[in-house]
Amino acid sequence: MTAADPPASAAGSVLAIDIGGTKFAAGLVDVSGRVLAAEQVATPPGANAGTLWKTLLALVEPLVANGPGLGVGVGCGGPMRWPDGVVSPLNMPGWRDFPLRAALEERFPGVPVRVHNDAICLAVAEHWRGAGQGVADMLGMVVSTGVGGGLILGDRLISGPTGNAGHIGHVVVDPAGPECGCGGHGCLEAVSRGPALAAWAIRQGWIPGAATSGRPEASRLHPVDARESLPPAPSDPSHEAGDAGYEEAGTATARRLAADAAAGDEIALRAMTRAGRALGTAIASTTHLCDLDLVTIGGGLSQAGPLLFTPLEEALRAHARMPFSRRLRVVPASLGRRAGLIGAAALVLAPGPYWTAP
Amino acid sequence: MTAADPPASAAGSVLAIDIGGTKFAAGLVDVSGRVLAAEQVATPPGANAGTLWKTLLALVEPLVANGPGLGVGVGCGGPMRWPDGVVSPLNMPGWRDFPLRAALEERFPGVPVRVHNDAICLAVAEHWRGAGQGVADMLGMVVSTGVGGGLILGDRLISGPTGNAGHIGHVVVDPAGPECGCGGHGCLEAVSRGPALAAWAIRQGWIPGAATSGRPEASRLHPVDARESLPPAPSDPSHEAGDAGYEEAGTATARRLAADAAAGDEIALRAMTRAGRALGTAIASTTHLCDLDLVTIGGGLSQAGPLLFTPLEEALRAHARMPFSRRLRVVPASLGRRAGLIGAAALVLAPGPYWTAP
Known part of the structure; x- marks a missing residue:
């Protein structure tokens, strides 16, 4: 869709927003969990609070030409003061104690505006309309730049x-x-998040891409040379931040690791x-x-399939x-890249189970 | 009290029962959490299902001369089929798939009978009338022959x-x-339950009681001799069972370990x-x-105070x-030995928060 083409069914949907360090996404989501329209934009790097807010408004305005519908649901990178929705996303230094919920309430008066952690929204999405439908007791996980859950x-x-x-x-x-x-130390995230895993493999002598470019033995034969031939740090910006993010983007190195493992690279296999x-x-x-029945796992690394599972x-x-x-049972998440929007929408469309604010 | 002296206030109370591998306890508990009367008897060792049941009945009959009051709440060692109350307590081989809840319902028709795990009852007690009163999000733990929680x-x-x-x-x-x-392996219980801890200390050369009997250096000077001078196994019967129990009894060796640690025994200190x-x-x-506010810790080992905390x-x-x-915050549990009865009573007296059966 484009700005000139707002969906006629906006009134029966909510405005869903998914805010992360590499992209802002927004869409209209109906009660069936269908994403009627969606847009996204790269998070402006190094932007201040005002620029971030204007970027968000410019993204959502075309979607709400007919109004925000039943309300506004937002998933945002943590930490945040909840349920106040005062956010300080680790990978967005421009927002520190930014009153995101209040700002959206001012822009969209008269409808509920609800903000929760992005990993929580992914779990909610899988329970509401994904692989966890009909399961009462579950954990929805994401394994990507960070490792989180709901x-x-x-x-x-x-x-x-x-x-x-x-x-x-x-944990x-x-x-x-x-x-x-x-x-802390020894956390699951410190071991299994994509960038940590890639860094571990590199320390073991892994040469990214070697297994898939006709040099499958290189990483084992010349581990020291291999390390020296690499750029000084992975290009993943959140790798430097030292903490979690749940976006698909930013895990290029980890995806390459999974590809190399699939191609038989021994170090990559050990890393997985x-x-x-x-x-x-x-x-x-x-x-x-x-006492769970189900765990769903989404995020970039989960796409490695049996190598991980x-x-x-x-x-x-x-x-x-x-x-x-x-x-x-542990199963892959089923909703893919739009899960964040779908879960954010559920905060408004299904508040009984999902908006459990005090 | 005695059988001839049932409390007049039985009508405003419940019959509470706490069933474990070393003792059966029963009492009348009122809505304030006060134990109006209590009796206990040693669990008959090696008894069959019928003898165990008769032992339980003989214990409770004097308490219910005026009827069971508002109902019957039971904490019992696991595992069990819940909420059916079909129990197979690890340390009571005579009961395997014993329909405890149904048997009590038959004996006490017309009032609610509710059975839950003994560790759950201890946690419920601390939340209802103990150290967790007024705290919405907590874990109630017991660290004794086993390690459990609610x-x-x-x-x-x-x-x-x-x-x-x-x-x-x-975990x-x-x-x-x-x-x-x-x-499994590496579980908290495998490390921290009293008998495992004592066994670990003995393998390190600890002589139980040496530090408190004027031979504080013995365990360090002659570890091999020390091991050989010990009886072949601790006297704790549940030590042999290889799994959890939550009773105060059966942790004599662990209590001695705590005492020796308090007296400065180096190995005992390392164990704690x-x-x-x-x-x-x-x-x-x-x-x-x-996302907890409080953990309460009860059970024999928790009495070691700062040595553990x-x-x-x-x-x-x-x-x-x-x-x-x-x-x-992590604090000692406050209700002591009657916590099991108080928590069992709460299953009947406060079912809204505590009887969460499907």
Whole structure:
């Protein structure tokens, strides 16, 4: 669609917004979870608060020519003060304590405006209209630049008093493990987020792309030379930030790692195994605490398929041995790149289960 | 009280029952959480299903001379089929798939009979009338022969679809850690339950009681001799069972370990530090998942005070570094030995928050 072509059905839909460090996305989503229209724009790098806000407004205005419909739902990178929607996204230094919810309420008076963590919105989407439909007790995960999640227990989102429940990325999988961007160490995210995984592989001697460019042995034969021939840091901007993000973008190196693993690169395979095992271990801990039926996994790394899911299942089955925890299923998320918009919409369209603000 | 002296206020109370591998306890509990009368009897060792049932009836009959009051609440060692109350307590081989809830319903027709996991009842008690009163999001833990817990989120018990939520004892604290009675390895319980801790200390050369009997150096000077002078296994019967129990009894060796640590025994101190660190690590993972305000810790080992709580806090603060997880407080449980009865009573007296059966 274009600005000149707003959908006639806007009145039966909500304006959904998905805000991240690499892109802003917005769309109209109806009660069936269908995305009627969507637009996106690159997040202006280094922009100040005003520029970020204007960028967002310019993105959404064409969609709301007929009004915002039933309300506005927003998923945004954390941290944030919830449910106030005062946001300080790690990868957007221009917004620190930015009153996103209040600003949107002022722009769209008379309709509900609700803001939640982006990983929470992905989990909500999978429960509402994705792979978790009909499952009462589940964790929706994303494994990408960061590792995050959202807990649904008894068919209801568990937000927690500060909106931070579901942070599986900071479940400790190895107390002797690497430092994490959160300040702790041994967190799942410190091991399994895409950039950490790629960095680990590079330290082991992996040459990105070697396995898929006719030099499959290079990484094993000349690990030191291989390291020296690489650019000084991955091009992923969030790699430098040292903490989570959940966008598909920014994981180019991790995607290459998965491709090399698929092509048989030994170090890349070990890296995927390492990530999968850490995921399986954290998921076992989570189901022992929360008695789950299902975990869905989305995000860039989840697209690696069996390379990730096989070691994940092995670790999960080794640790989840109690009768009640054996029933847990782990499946890929089903909604893809528009899950963030769909989950944001559910905050407004299905507030009973999903808008659990105090 | 005696059988000839039933309390006049039975009508305003419930019959509460706490069933474990070393003792059966029963009492009348009123809506304020006061235990009006209580009796207990040793669990008959090796008894068959009929003898166990008759033992239970003989215990409760004197208490219910004026009727069971408002109903019957039961905490029982797991596993069980919940909410059916078909129990197979690990330390009571005589009951396998025993229909405890149905049997009690037949004995006490016309009033609600509710059965839940014993660790869940301890958590419920602390939230209802103990150290967690007024806190909406908490984990109630017990660290004793086993390590267990119950989750309260949004002022409501999280049972999970099978009644097994809250199993913090099987959060993985070290993927390279010791085997656990559950069949997994590296579980919190495998490290921190009293008998595992004592066994670890003995393998390091600890002589139980040496530090408190004028031979404080013995364990360090002659570790091999010390091991050989010990009986072949601790006297704790549940040590052999290889899995959890939550009773105060059966942790004599662990209590001696705490006493020796308090007296300065180096190995005993290291053992308490090891347990505390594992607890702090698992609690950090839990609050990242569940966004908690409070953890209460009861059970025999929790009475070790700073010997346990200081390393626990150190590990917790090292791992729980995100702004939202720093607020978590960890405190001793406050209700003591009658917590099991008080929590069982709450299943009947406060079903809104605590009887969350599907």
